[in-house]
Amino acid sequence: MQHSFRFRESIGEIAGGLFLLALGVVWAVTSTDYGLIGEGGRLAPGTVPFTAGVILALCGAVIVAKGIISGRVPAGGPEREAEVDGTASAVNAAGVAPPVTERKAVATRVRSFPQDHPVLSVYGLVLIGVLIMPITGFSIAFALAIFAILRLVERQRIRTAAAIAVVTALFGYLLFEVVFNLPLPEPFFL
Amino acid sequence: MDTWSLIAEGWSTAITPMNVFFCLIGVVVGTVIGLLPGLGSATGVALLLPLTLTMEPVTALIMLAGIYYGSQYGATISSVLIGTPGDSSSYVTMFDGYPMARRGRAGGALASAAIASFIGGSVSLILLMVAMPLLSSFALKFGPPETVALVVLAMLSVAGFAGKSVVKAIAMGVFGVIIATIGIDGQSAIARFTFGQVELFGGLGLIPVLIGLVAIAEVLRQTTQGGSEPLKATWRDMTITREELKRTMNPSWRGSLIGFFIGILPGAGATLASFISYEAERRVMKDGAKRMGTGMIEGVAGPESANNAAANGAFVPMLSLGVPGSATTAILLGAFLVFGLQPGPLLMTEQPVLVWGLILSFWIGNLILLVLNVPLAPLFASILRFRYVYIYPAVLLLCLAGAFSAQNRMWGIWIALAFGAIGYFFLRYQYPIAPLILGLVLGPLLEKGLDRSLAISHGDPMVFFERPISLVILIFSLALLVLPSLIRAVRRRVLGVRSQTPMAEKEPVEVGD
Secondary structure (H helix, E strand, C coil), X not given: CCEEECHHHHHHHHHHHHHHHHHHHHHHHHHHHHCCECHHHCECCCHHXXXXXXXXXXXXXXXXXXXXXXXXXXXXXXXXXXXXXXXXXXXXXXXXXXXXXXXXXXXXXXXXXXXXXXXXXXHHHHHHHHHHHHHHCXXXXXXXXXXXXXXXXXXXXXXXXXXXXXXXXXXXXXXXXXXXXXXXXXXXXX | CCHHHHHHHHHHHHCCHHHHHHHHHHHHHHHHHHHCCCCCHHHHHHHHHXXXXXXXXXXXXXXXXXXXXXXXXXXXXXXXXXXCCCCHHHCCHHHHHHHHHHCCXXXXXXXXXXXXXXXXXXXXXXXXXXXXXXXXXXXXXXXXXXXXXXXXXXXXXXXHHCCCCHHHHHHHHHHHHHHHCCEECCCCCCEECCCCCHHHCCCCCHHHHHHHHHHHHHHHHHCXXXXXXXXXXXXXXXXXXXXXXXXXXXXXXHHHHHHHHHHCCCCCHHHHHHHHHHHHHHHHCCCHHHHCCCCCCXXXXXXXXXXXXHHHHCHHHHHHHCCCCCHHHHHHHHHHHHCCCCCCCXXXXXXXXXXXXXXXHHHHHHHHHHHHHHHHHHHHHHHCCCCHHHHHHHHHHXXXXXXXXHHCCHHHHHHHXXXXXXXXXXXXXXXXXXXXXXXHHHHHHHHHHHHHHHHHCCCCCCHHHHCHHHHHHHHHHHHHHHHHHHHHHHHHHHHHHCXXXXXXXXXXXXXXX
């Protein structure tokens, strides 16, 4: 039977497995520097991390193998792929499969999950906010990041975005600095 | 001092105005967090943990526990009103709660849930009072090998219940252990995996890692989800009829007992308890197979009392053995460690007032939930009309400011952001987060226990199999790996009898119990 490879669906699985595999190998190899067997059969500082690294690497390898196998599907079966995707993913979080009536909607929802662009945009803008934090202080950097997220990603009106950003930053200042006396990063000039 | 004197002293601790106030704050904040789809109890506790750092330990723990069971009730509100469970433990409530709401009986369902939760909380409190001293005195016989066996039990059982991929669950547990090995080793004082960075000597920091994995990852996931349209709940709809009240009672008692005994099993948790209680109600009801799922109040009361009783039951292994049964109790265990308290057999003897104060605060919290939620349910329901876009800036604020406050340096924020990205990836590809959190919190305990066990046995690993308690726990751990397949069969059966059920807008949060 001819097989095609569902690159898009499998790449995440394979990448995740490779990440765990690599991390496990790094941990296991580095652990050998700390010693693997202690005096009198006791633990050495490297014993637990070495064992954990080996187990993680094995799990990563299994996940990669499963990712490769699940990516190989009979050619010309897109309907079946969609069905499998929707139902399998729907079982995940609660550990229960929704009834047939729900599955179509769940499948639609699951297919919408790979739209990672808003995630990357939100993450990137938060990252920029954190980068400027040592200069502007927490509240100003946070307000700017939230304003940018609401305006650019969520397409809110300027006034709405500005109001939410200012109110949230003010709330954070009052909650942390005033109520709980937990200091936040200050601007460099203070 | 005998147990009753300690309980009396614990009560006087729990009832101080300051502790009652923070209990109130905890349950109200918990309710709001729980009813917002996507923000479960684990997220709530992780988010607000940094705010408690300046408090007295008992006050902080009372507030965090309040967030835990408050969020379960909040999750019920969204289950009933929009057919979207805010937490996996309220998934079953949706089966009958949402059809009730569509028939205009949202008030009956929510009030029944509040009353059932209170009964569940009260019954489990009495059982806790009996179980805790018994288990704690038994736990005093535990040495390092038994501790290791218990950690194995907790991690295997959570991995077993974590979802469809056991390999991913095991990988996550081990990943948690690996993160925990970063920093100065407690036994040898050698710096491990610090790669020359001084910042890493103290480890990555539990709070920033938890905030990243649980809260930031969830915020990122929510940016890809659509909103939902809540049913309009008016004050007039929010009353419970006498007949509904009568029908709430018996399922609540049954659910309370089921919930408590499921809750004390590590790894089983409130979600499983609610499923089993639902199945019990289906069997007890005449024509249950046909009627359940069509808006029966018994299908709300039973699971709601069960999930609340299970939430309390989960504190038994956590407080007496130091072994959490779920992601949320693992985070609470982390809170104990942050306050310099070591949960385990000695906690009951060293900190009896704190333990009893905390346990008795559960009842106060449940009473507050009952008093608040029956009249204020429409107000809480109105929060559901907020779009997520107005909420997540505040959640992000708590994440970043909390991560900073935990260590008072930018490093905490960077760690939280890094683990936010990792956590999102794990959510995206269905890696369960709960085993990771358990591995992270229990990793150091596992390593210390292994070292001491091998020191006792002069390096003989058979020490874990020669001691009877340790052997029994290890056998039980293996059995729990098999149990999930049985549970899945029960779930399939429950779901098989559901007729027309509401459509979930999004999946329940896996880490939520």
